[in-house]
Amino acid sequence: MTKYCIPFEQIRHTDLSRVGGKNASLGEMIRKMTPLGIQVPGGFAVTAAAYREYIEASDLLEPLKKSLDSLDTKTLKNLDKVGSSCRKLILSAEIPDSVQEEVVKFYQQLGEKKAVAVRSSATAEDLPTASFAGQHDSFLNIRGSSALLASIRNCYASLFNDRAIKYRLDKGFDHLEVALSVGVQYMVRSDKGSAGVAFTLDPESGFDKVVYLTSAWGLGELVVQGAVNPDEFYLFKPALEKGLPQPLLEKKLGEKEHKMVYTKDRKNPVKKIPTSGREQKEFSLSETEVVQLGKWCLEIEKMYQRPMDIEWAKDGKTGELTIVQARPETVHQQQPLTLKTYHLQPETKPICQGKAVGKAIASGKVVIVNSLADGPKVKMGDIIVADSTNPDWNALLKKAVCIVTNKGGRTSHASIVARELGIHAVVGTGNATQKLQDGQLVTVSCADGDRGSVFEGKLDWEEKEVSLKGLRTTKTxxxxxxxxxxxxxxxxxxxxxxxxxxxxxxxxxxxxxxxxxxxxxxxxxxxxxxxxxxxxxxxxxxxxxxxxxxxxxxxxxxxxxxxxxxxxxxxxxxxxxxxxxxxxxxxxxxxxxxxxxxxxxxxxxxxxxxxxxxxxxxxxxxxxxxxxxxxxxxxxxxxxxxxxxxxxxxxxxxxxxxxxxxxxxxxxxxxxxxxxxxxxxxxxxxxxxxxxxxxxxxxxxxxxxxxxxxxxxxxxxxxxxxxxxxxxxxxxxxxxxxxxxxxxxxxxxxxxxxxxxxxxxxxxxxxxxxxxxxxxxxxxxxxxxx
The missing domain is CATH 3.20.20.60 (Phosphoenolpyruvate-binding domains)
Known part of the structure; x- marks a missing residue:
């Protein structure tokens, strides 16, 4: 009986406390989806017990507690200092020999020359009420035992990323009660193919009769990060279920300006490169592949009996589609329908436009953010404008009244964070950082369908909150x-x-x-x-x-x-x-x-x-x-x-x-x-x-x-x-x-x-x-x- 590693195919949902939400989900999918012909890459989980052994063997519990107790939970002004201190403590330790031996043994069984993805899986992760999506780190194209062990240590350290500490505070989790398991999963060669994200509902409205799917060339990380404007597809669920010839409702071509691919550099195993003109003008999935993924998403939703957020990848060598991971969609399950209407008047020509996330209007001063170093510039009520956002920015994004980005789609980090914070965003404008300037007063409107617009100055608008109480179905x-x-x-x-x-x-x-x-x-x-x-x-x-x-x-x-x-x-x-x-x-x-x-x-x-x-x-x-x-x-x-x-x-x-x-x-x-x-x-x-x-x-x-x-x-x-x-x-x-x-x-x-x-x-x-x-x-x- 192994203590520190479990093959995915042996993992059940009841093992969540041992392997975390992400790995428990992978185990369930491999067991239940594989017989249906749905491909899920195999691998194994390094259990939470291995993480606890790591902490105990190096006597890290008290130093971590002392550092976390010093956090100013009201203003978070010392969050970066506390997070840095905790990560240094984690990275100063060594993985115990007993854990190393078991990890290396399981990795060799996979095939040590095989590239793997090393993914964090917290024991409080991918729950129906808290996804922890993007809070912890993953590492791609990892080869060799030493690189694998180093990646596991880095996953442990990411449990104390600034964004993860803040997220646990917001969700009411005890920092030291949450443990980290690590998933070691075969890499899909999507660097030569395509990858993306699917939701089994419309991520904007919560409408549940569609599958919304995004896709871009290369590894899926750029889609998740919102660093590219992906292709978008909407599929009608009843048509998928009936096997009708055209369940695809709509498709939109994204620019897909970059893609992430493998390198041979052990220190930097992946890199971002420009896509070709042909790749930018072509859809990264065929309609047949989109429909196949849509059917798979329906099966996964049926298994979990709730709306899901699913990552997928296509192997460019074999042409095979795979499901990389799946987690419950959390935003729309927690928000009851409140009916607010907005009307902008008078409307002028917009400075720039993109995809609308949310349905609201706000005015404020522009703050262009290129990195965390620009964080001190952001004040409460500002409008953050960026090329794309990063999970490390979560604390400063909370100050913003809305977000505007050059890149990204409705499944990007900026979109997900905006929904969780209850603010609106305009993503994928292509040129917001060029068109807008620091300190510029603008009005950002997402009240006009699926199009978001940025206007010069502070415009007037009407905002009404309407009670649906007492409204019954009428005979007429x-x-x-x-x-x-x-x-x-x-x-x-x-x-x-x-x-x-x-x-x-x-x-x-x-x-x-x-x-x-x-x-x-x-x-x-x-x-x-x-x-x-x-x-x-x-x-x-x-x-x-x-x-x-x-x-x-x-x-x-x-x-x-x-x-x-x-x-x-x-x-x-x-x-x-x-x-x-x-x-x-x-x-x-x-x-x-x-x-x-x-x-x-x-x-x-x-x-x-x-x-x-x-x-x-x-x-x-x-x-x-x-x-x-x-x-x-x-x-x-x-x-x-x-x-x-x-x-x-x-x-x-x-x-x-x-x-x-x-x-x-x-x-x-x-x-x-x-x-x-x-x-x-x-x-x-x-x-x-x-x-x-x-x-x-x-x-x-x-x-x-x-x-x-x-x-x-x-x-x-x-x-x-x-x-x-x-x-x-x-x-x-x-x-x-x-x-x-x-x-x-x-x-x-x-x-x-x-x-x-x-x-x-x-x-x-x-x-x-x-x-x-x-x-x-x-x-x-x-x-x-x-």
Missing amino acids: AAMLILADPGRAFQLAMYPQQGVGLLRMEFIISTAIRIHPMALVKFDEMVESHEKKAIQAMTMDYADKQQYFVEKLAASVGMVAAAFYPKEVIVRMSDFKSNEYRELIGGKYFEPEEENPMLGFRGASRYSHELYREGFGLECKAMKRVREEMGLDNVKLMVPFCRTVDEGVRVLECMQSFGLERKKNKLEIYMMVEIPSNVILAESFADLFDGFSIGSNDLTQLVLGVDRDSAMVSGLFDENNPAVKEMLTKVIRAIKKKGKKIGLCGQAPSDYPEFAGFLVGLGIDSISFNADALLAGIKNIQKAEKK
Whole structure:
């Protein structure tokens, strides 16, 4: 019976006090995941008993206690001195012979020429309430017994890193009760492949129906540290579980400017080098590999029965994927949902932008931090700006009101620390340290979806904390109007009953930006600035049309996944011709009209020869979302359908592109926004499955008021008796036909009596913009009580 070393395959979760959280987790995974075909590198654990023997043999307990007792726990002003003293004590000792002999014996059984990773595993680590992630040190590409023993001593010393001491204080752990085990694990040659981190939920919102995965070339350390901007992938869990052909919701190419690789230098066994131009432009994982990792992550989550933070690696020599370690995700398990809303006003052009971590706004002075030596510059309430952050900075990061970095993704150290501290961050800006200066007053906003922005000066903003007390589900469904997919996971946490209107044109104008017909007719376009721009934007697509289909499907898919299985009603594109002209290449395919509001828009476009093929791309994207991604909660809606015959033509057109009503439970709705829709409501109801009233267009056409004209804006009024008469007629007609009908608009949240009017007519749903949802729900509740 060995005392100091245990092979991973013999370790159980009940051995946590002997081998720490990380090693206990590895043992469980090797035992339970290997039969499922999930690769986990083998090795052994040097037990906590070996660490205690190390401490006792050198009589270090009392000196360590004396040093730790001198720590000023209120101000932490002497933390660096206390930490340094403790580490010197640890490194002054030698590993006892009995421990050395056993470690060397086990290492030789692995194969002494094999490279190993030497990882710290504290006995209080990777718990559901305290991950200790990044607090202790790991050492990579270690070869030879002497290097292994030196790395173990360094792991012991890292138990007293400044950041680890502070973390134990914050979490209430006794410094000397926590022991350290060390994991010795076969290295995966990801220096010639890729590596990264996966979460079995969205790390920002806590939304649990996705796997979020990051990846970069080389060893995974740079991803964990946030020293690179990695590739990002979102996978839809229900699609993974069903084995559907396209569970990948979205992928984003990261810059991946550097990678970490092996060296032959024993003193510096790994180094950071620049990646090639080709590596920066290519994804570091194939879609097949992303899906395989996603399925593995699901199995690991099932094993632990909680959300997980997982590190993985791909061997560049063999092409094999492996799971390196897994720990419980701790941030979202501890935070109850609190609903805060932020609105920046007035918004100006940002200095720099990156990925948003958190949902808040703050102002403060910039402090550029290059190393711990800059720590004294940081005061409470400052905004720390850095290339990337380091676990050693945890104490000074606590002073910051937010963090801005050049590099890193949502799984980086800066992101994790920001979430744990309850502050926001903007990561992966690429240029924050060049654009910002020490002492500069700025405002940092993460209130705009998944994009974070830094603005010059102290801007004004509104901040509201809304109580969800007393908000119950209403009979009249309270739904959301949504345009930006980046806000979907956040808004799905609101007390809503789905999305009553997802505006496709917003996605086209922001995520795609190219006129669909310019992609269909790309080869026929004359050489121009626009054609060159399209070529540059679609260079990774042999089929230019696929660019449109993939981008549109990804954005709609993110929204549909966020609200699944609640219904998401997607309105097909409803640009006016002047708005279509603003898209890249649009001027070659759009007519110039005197009155675009009443011209070539909505349903009339879809079967017309000028746009039919472009509409086909919209349909292909929606078919991909529903059938390949498995998001059958998506319903489609036709806007501005003037006549019944036009409705027939549109449905025939959609069917020709693979979207057939009733097939695969597909429902197709129609917008009610033209008087003819009201007058012939029962005839339209024979064609479509449901309806949504667009109150803005209907009001302007009933009253003959251009809603864009300031001169007559005072006449625009949804409460006008003529408008209310039209609403009454259409709601009653549609309900008589047994079909659903809702309304999208501001009035039911602004005017309680208007909400009461709609509820009294038996309307099925009312959709609100996010900032009006709660007021709208309260108005519906009041109306339903009467």
